[in-house]
Amino acid sequence: LYIMHVWKAAGKAISRGAEQTIDSMGSGDLVKIIAFALLLPVVVGLVVSWWMAATDVTAATVEQYYAALPDFHAGWYLFGIFVGALVCTAVTVVLLKRRLAHANPVSEVSELRENWQESVHPKEIFINLDNLVMANRRYREVPNRVYRELDPNLQEHVDGKGAFSGEMIQEIQPQVKPMGLGGLFDKSRLVSLLLGNSLFIIGVVFTFFLAYATVDVVKLLDSMNYRLTEETPYSDLMTLAGVVMTAVHFYLIGYVLRAFAGLAANIAHLFYAEIQFESMLIYFKCEGTFTESKISTGTGIHDSTRSENTLVRSSITPWVIVSRIVSTTFAATGMKNLEHPRHILEMHKSDDEMASIRKDVIDFLKDRESIASITSNRDLGNASQIHQLNEQTRAIPTDQDRLQQSQSKTSDEEAAGYLRQQEELGSDNDSDTDKNR
Template sequence: MAFDYGSMGLGISNPFKKEGLIRLTKGVLQTLIGAYAIYEGVSEVKISMVYAWAMVGTGAFILGVGLKSMGSGLMATLRFFVGRNMPTSLAYNHAPSERETASQEANIVGYTRSTLYEMLMGRKNETFSEPVGLVARLIHSIFPRLLFLPAPIRNLAQRIVKSWLSTATWVLSYLIVTFVCVTGLAGEAGAVIQQLYLFVLLIALMAVWSGQADPIERSGSQKVEVSGSGSIVGVVIMSLVFPITLGYGINLVTDTLDAEDIALINLMWSGVESISSTGLILFVLTIASLSCGLLLYLVYARTTAVDPKTEVSELKENWQESVHPREIFTNLENIVMADRRYKEVPNRVYEALDPSLEQESADKGSFKGALMQETQPVYKPMELGSRFTSIRILTAISGAVLAVFATILFYSSTSTAATLAEWFTAASNKPSIDELSSNVVSPVVYIVQMLAVASIISNFGKMLTNGAHVFFAELNFESLLVDFKAEGTFTESKLSTGMSIHDSTRSENTLVRSSITPWVMVSRLVTCTYAGVGQKNLEYTRTILEMHEAPNELISIKNDLQAFLEGREAVATIRNEKELSSIAGINKLNEQARVSNATALSNVGNLEAPDGSKKLEEVASDEEAGALRAREEGES
């Protein structure tokens, strides 16, 4: 959406400044490591071209990663541009002043007008979806308040628990394999299979937790992931089939190998045994426990602020007022709701006012109309305590430290790999088994272990960084959602004033008497959205987390409407000073004419008609003139 600048800001500051500073620092350190690797490679050009190019390539890769991290961190620390059309509306906005914005955000609104009406009428919140899958249901059964958190946090918690269940499943599979090997079901190769499966377990655990490194996209604010149990069954079946199949395959292959091949395989196997698989597995479990502890504390702290109420204040009455029905809706939209704007930002119109009047006859009919508006969402900071803030910062810092440490280990392992490549290049003939044993096995074991450790801490660093970002990105807002519906009937009658024979002014009015049955629902909403870094920082779906009663706002709306109805004037009057002066002059002339007529009649005497009654010209009072006129009109 376009950036709509206004001199009155909405009070939304950049939530990513601290996180961006941490990322910027991490990027600077990684850039320095990459620059040093390039410098080292350039300085070794004259000594070893292979080593030089290997280090230059490694340095270029690390430098690219560091520059990317610096760029994202710097972007996060810059100004957070918030236009007056932020955040996104809940449903399509029909406000005439926001047509362009409404068309641009039409694809990212989270609700429809009918959905919002159902939520108000039914006192329900359709934001919270039912967990799908065995794992998801298990998590939400143990932690029921998790259901009321935004979807990205629910997805984060589900991923963590699912990873631990997968970890437990793989450990169980290793125990099953150990049982099969110890009992002799795998044959003579049982010890080899057990050691080999330990290495498989290490790779499996690394793969399980590498999935946690994937960022939780902003689209996660709309959809909760499915967490099933299908993979668990597959792992258990594989742990039964794997050792028996592998044992049969080893016995089959061994019979076809010669002595040299067997020596080479033994050399490779010695290298596999030298890799500390057990130590690496314990390292994975330890760092996973620490990382998940930080993230799960943040999830728990967020659940303490949950208040998932679905309350609505409601008004149902019947008013008998002398007012045209259309004026009720006009006053509601143009005055009552307009007075509730926040910093003069137009309200979000989810149902445009279009009253319908049906004229059943010349002087009566029926009417109905509806309106739904939301006031401008006001930023509401989350009060989660200083400990939550400290743990969130610690989580982001821990992720950055792990990333830098992984970069150092990657540099160290590639340096050893470059040295090994230089040795292979310098060898004139094919190396013998003894040469490979003395010069290759130890460096390869070191490279594998360093790359494994670097991969493990890099994945957990990304996991902490992305997890902390979820809690930095959440922004909460508070707004008022009003749904007004009115039906009723109206009748018309005539009201006339100033009908005396001597009155110089007359007022004739058509009086509309309306029977109004309003149904007003008001709820104070707490909504949330997930901010992003860059241009489209707040242009994403906003979801409803809480619905609270708003009795004071409802009474205020009612009082404003009734004040308008009570202040209505049914009789037309004159407020212009010049017109009042003219009318006063006419009245003065009328009074002078009456005095002149009365004087003339007194000179003529008391004349009577043949039947003894007075004539119209001889009457001086208004009462006698009215009665005499009625009698004469009756005779004629």
């Protein structure tokens, strides 16, 4: 009976929840079976001995009643359990062998660690990475799965200096990856499914037999007025025992059939439900410092327009990890058929994707404009008019203007000479006065 219970428990459906530990199997159940096989007969024997001593029943009487009872046929049940266990184990071994041969448990990543010195605001790096670099890698326009949202932290210090940091984890939408385990795998899986469903049908038939046998037991007890006394004929007791034992056999046969039906069906469901996916997992972490400075253009003598900009110089230290992962999940029926946890089985390098991400980021940094310019046609027209006005004010002088400038220059030179003469005469008079004194 306990062996029947063990195989019934082994056929439970798989759990699609995310488990933190691995259940131990094998040794514990074996120890319990051996312990029950050794201890249970001893305990039963002690209980029967105590009952015989308490009721003054002799062993011969017990053997007489036991011999009169219908045979339990325990050997046939053990043989049926052995056959069912052998078939289910053989199918499971074939499926597991093919599945394990397909597994490739590796853990590799592509890594990038560099230092960039660029004239760009730190926040624009994160905006470009999130809205352009990662968005361009979507699968069929489906947004990427964000496991850690990019939330940059900028710490501004004094004198236009500061530090920044931020990190994110995103996964490009998974794509179904065909497994292709071969024809033997598919046939074994189908055999397990058909065997389980067939045993379920046979178990249902024995359940109907159990229902009819139960009706026979009830009718027999009704004919005895539901009373068993010492005056009850021995033949009636044996008839009742035979009918009850038939119902018990129907129940036990159905129990064993349902146990191995559930085991075979769940084995097939386990391998049918597995769906593998392939996706790209990207981890980005960036730290660095930045300083602000001002840059001005158009500050010449004759310039009429001027552009003054605040230039941010950033020292960027990125750490990027890219891995092409292979994950698996076990589908179910109903509304949450593909909403169960996925388990990562493999992690492979993706140098091409890493180089592509680096190129996109570098191209954005190199293509940045640090100096503001005029892009509107109206602004260009206004600046052109101002330039023409400046040219008019700095026009080339005519001959008359040159003559006037020459005369003015001559008069200025004569006045300067007269002033120098007066200064020399004044200095001579002062020296004569000093001598007379």
